[in-house]
Amino acid sequence: MTTDELKQQRHKERQQRLKAQVDSAVAGAVDEKGLLLVITGNGKGKSTSGFGTVARATGHGYTAAVVQFIKGSWDCGERNLLQQHGVQFAVMATGFTWDTQDKAADIAAAEQVWLQAEQFLADPSIDLVLLDELTYMLSYHYLPLARIEQALLQRPPAQHVVITGRACHRRLIELADTVSEVQNVKHAFDNGIKAQRGIDW
Ligand code: ATP
Ligand code: MG
Numbered sequence: 268m269t270t271d272e273l274k275q276q277r278h279k280e281r282q283q284r285l286k287a288q289v290d291s292a293v294a295g296a297v298d299e300k301g302l303l304l305v306i307t308g309n310g311k312g313k314s315t316s317g318f319g320t321v322a323r324a325t326g327h328g329y330t331a332a333v334v335q336f337i338k339g340s341w342d343c344g345e346r347n348l349l350q351q352h353g354v355q356f357a358v359m360a361t362g363f364t365w366d367t368q369d370k371a372a373d374i375a376a377a378e379q380v381w382l383q384a385e386q387f388l389a390d391p392s393i394d395l396v397l398l399d400e401l402t403y404m405l406s407y408h409y410l411p412l413a414r415i416e417q418a419l420l421q422r423p424p425a426q427h428v429v430i431t432g433r434a435c436h437r438r439l440i441e442l443a444d445t446v447s448e449v450q451n452v453k454h455a456f457d458n459g460i461k462a463q464r465g466i467d468w
Pocket of ligand 2: 313314315400431432
């Protein structure tokens with residue numbers, strides 16, 4: 268056997284072992300349930316990931332709803348697209364922004380949009396709910412943890428939920444099935460490049 272043939276044979280054996288491991292892990296994963304996913308961290312890509320999941324589910328014919336826990340009067344590419352495909356949106360139209368000034372108005376807006384979130388989380392006809400930037404409602408103490416926890420725990424058993432935002436509360440991380448932390452390696456903004464339409468919103 269030549270050196271190349273030997274290398275090829277070893278590669279094949281390694282791949283066979285890997286395939287056996289993956290196959291056995293896949294065969295062992297048999298449970299089906301509504302998942303709670305958390306996408307947190309300081310890097311860019313949390314909301315993009317949440318909306319990507321909504322697009323993925325919608326593409327399979329599932330019903331999805333999105334709650335945006337930030338001032339939603341801005342243009343939003345995902346909303347423009349996904350509403351055309353039947354995705355319901357509840358948007359915090361007034362109040363909370365990154366540079367919040369009026370706490371009472373923010374809390375009122377948070378409570379109002381949370382009522383809509385609770386409706387989505389109680390509706391078994393909705394397969395996936397995205398709670399975009401929910402984490403800030405807890406870090407700013409705009410919504411009580413107990414109320415969020417209750418709605419998540421009592422949701423229809425097959426319903427999936429995605430929560431995004433920085434500095435996710437540890438209780439939500441405990442409750443979640445899948446948690447990803449997006450790390451900031453570099454960001455164009457740090458080099459003075461402004462947010463780009465179609466990339467940043
Ligand atoms: P995206 O919506 O692009 O997936 P994100 O949800 O991970 O971003 P947010 O904290 O919600 O991040 O920030 C929203 C906006 O801030 C986006 O325009 C995004 O590009 C920008 N941004 C995200 N991460 C960073 C960062 N590390 N430095 C500067 N700007 C950022
Ligand atoms: Mg975001």
